Amino acid sequence: MLDMIGVGPFITLPLILAAMGGPQAMLGWILGALLALCDGLVWAELGAAMPEAGGSYAFLRRIYSGPHGTNKLGSFVAFLFIFQLTFSAPLSVASGCIGLSQYAAYIFPSLSGHAMQRVIHIGPYSAGIAASPGTVVAIVAVLVAVALLYRGLASVRVLTVAMWCAVMGTIVWILATGAIHGHLRQAFTFPAGAFHLTPAFFTGLGSAMLIATYDYWGYYNITFLGGEVKDPARTVPRAILISIALVAGIYLLMNVAVLAVLPWQSLVGNATTSSLQARRAVVSLFMETAYGPSIGPMLGKLAAVLVMGTAFASVFSLLLGYSRIPYAAARDGNFFRIFGRLHKGGFPHVSLLALGAMAVVFCFFSLADVIAALVVLRILVQFLMQHIGVIALRKAQPEMRRPFRIWLYPAPPLLAILGFVYILVERVNFARELALAGVVIAAGAAVYGIREWMRDSTTTDRRPA
Numbered sequence: 001m002l003d004m005i006g007v008g009p010f011i012t013l014p015l016i017l018a019a020m021g022g023p024q025a026m027l028g029w030i031l032g033a034l035l036a037l038c039d040g041l042v043w044a045e046l047g048a049a050m051p052e053a054g055g056s057y058a059f060l061r062r063i064y065s066g067p068h069g070t071n072k073l074g075s076f077v078a079f080l081f082i083f084q085l086t087f088s089a090p091l092s093v094a095s096g097c098i099g100l101s102q103y104a105a106y107i108f109p110s111l112s113g114h115a116m117q118r119v120i121h122i123g124p125y126s127a128g129i130a131a132s133p134g135t136v137v138a139i140v141a142v143l144v145a146v147a148l149l150y151r152g153l154a155s156v157r158v159l160t161v162a163m164w165c166a167v168m169g170t171i172v173w174i175l176a177t178g179a180i181h182g183h184l185r186q187a188f189t190f191p192a193g194a195f196h197l198t199p200a201f202f203t204g205l206g207s208a209m210l211i212a213t214y215d216y217w218g219y220y221n222i223t224f225l226g227g228e229v230k231d232p233a234r235t236v237p238r239a240i241l242i243s244i245a246l247v248a249g250i251y252l253l254m255n256v257a258v259l260a261v262l263p264w265q266s267l268v269g270n271a272t273t274s275s276l277q278a279r280r281a282v283v284s285l286f287m288e289t290a291y292g293p294s295i296g297p298m299l300g301k302l303a304a305v306l307v308m309g310t311a312f313a314s315v316f317s318l319l320l321g322y323s324r325i326p327y328a329a330a331r332d333g334n335f336f337r338i339f340g341r342l343h344k345g346g347f348p349h350v351s352l353l354a355l356g357a358m359a360v361v362f363c364f365f366s367l368a369d370v371i372a373a374l375v376v377l378r379i380l381v382q383f384l385m386q387h388i389g390v391i392a393l394r395k396a397q398p399e400m401r402r403p404f405r406i407w408l409y410p411a412p413p414l415l416a417i418l419g420f421v422y423i424l425v426e427r428v429n430f431a432r433e434l435a436l437a438g439v440v441i442a443a444g445a446a447v448y449g450i451r452e453w454m455r456d457s458t459t460t461d462r463r464p465a
Contacts, residue, residue: 001243002164003218005171007311009251010283011099012211013258015368018268019207023187023259024194026252028208031419033248035209036216038416039383040244041406042390044237047223048404051232054328055224056081056382061334063389067397075334076448077385082329083444084381084437089322090358091374093145093315095214097138097359098367100311103304104137106281111137127432129364138363145316146356149323150349163313170306171250174283178257181290187259206426213423214371215251217378219243224321233403258282261290283307319359323352376433377440379420387413387420 016025052058057078065074105112115132195201222229222239229235262285281304288300327348330340343349362370390413393400406412424430 001247002167003221003317004216004243004247005167005250006218006314007096007099007307008215009254010170010307010310011095011102011367012215012371013255013282014267015371016208016211017264019211020194020201020204021268022191022194023255023264024190025204025208026255028205028212029248029251029255031205032209032212032216033244033251035213035416035419036219036244036248037241038412038419039387040219040240041412042387042416043220043223044240044404045402045406046386046390047220047226047236047240048233049400049402051223051226051229051236054325055220055226056386057325057329058226059223060382060385060389063386063393076445078329079334079448080441080444081382081385082326082335083447084377084440085322085325086354086358087440088374088377089318089325090355091362091370091377093142093318093322093355093359094138094362094365095367095370095374096311096315096318097141097363098370100141100308100315101134101137101363102280102367103284103307103311105134106284106304107301112280127365127369130366131364135363139360141312141315142356142359142363145312145319146352148316149319149347149352150343150345163310163317166306166310166313170283170303170310171254173303174286175253175257177287177290178260182257182260184256184260186263187256189264202426203428206423206430207428209419210375210423210427211371212251214375216244216247219247221321224325237404258286262286281307319352319355323348323355326351326354372427372433373436376424377437379424380434380437381441381444383420384417387417 016028017023019025020028046059047055050058050062060081061074061078062069063074064077065071101111111134112132115130115134117128117130119128219240222236226232226236262282267282281300284300284304284307286300287303288296290296291299326335326339327342327350329335330337330351339348339351339354341348341350365373390406391410394409424434
């Protein structure tokens, strides 16, 4: 649950409302939860059947290597997953840092000013980049997290507990505030034609579901620690499915609580000062509005501090976990050897520095662009391959021990595939992120091919005449 909640719902609520132009965006949360459930069942079966460290890396390598482990396709797919992770992991880290900087700008408004903006074009992909004092704050957050991890900090128990308390305390505070100071009817005041099934409705729903998918992701992180989980056959499926159900309920209640206090028009309106402030720090403005001019501003700043703390802890945890994945793949011989180096303090410093440097670059992009690129990349080079793989594995290895089996199989993986494909194509400018993902996939395939050719050449040269 902690991995799922993170900073996501505190920074993406205005984005999901703007996607559909009103509180009907709650449909995105609901359908996103159903998609997460279908996807979670796939993770539950694979995680219970293959409780190994590495999660998707281990799953994909075993699924596509064939029953005897001789098919090179498994090595290629696993490499491609790690390759895209060197982009998607920094994107995830950058999203937390950008969210942190937005709440910092609520406390110090000058951070949101004096932005230099440009539009970059990389082939068919285009995106806006900006540099402002807030960008500096986001970059500093990355650098501080890397510096703390570079000191070889092995235990994050205290930080995890503090993050849990901050997240859950903030959520309870939001729900209680909405119940006391909100007007429930306002939360369900839909604009005219909100549910007319027009092309714009379905396009907006696709964008809303993409953001909801970003917010729900994290339920599968237990599979990356599968080798260390006690009784994984029962623990992994339970952890995944229970967390999805509870977090879905929390998100829906938070959505209602915020809209019961803040009119949705202020979150999706024109770029006025108030609407921009609401979009950047919606929880702070929520508190300020609920408690009035006397103590509202002070409580808004307190909420901003809590969200910033949550965001930083999330960034810290992401860098800690993600830096170990390229390291493990390198030690396994399926990624660049330099990523397998350990610092004298016992941590993978090359992997950590590489991911941190990429995250710094992505801090210059907008939050919406970062989230879209992250979700599309992972759907194409992780989730879809896993859903196709779990079906193929059922056919190729029916005798395989499966302590947990997908409910109503094969409906969940098929529905998840349809849902992810819908997210990929049913959005405005969807081709932009698909083009970016295509470039990453092509680059990964080229790098893998060159590595294999060099390995074969080296092996041939070493053979005795």
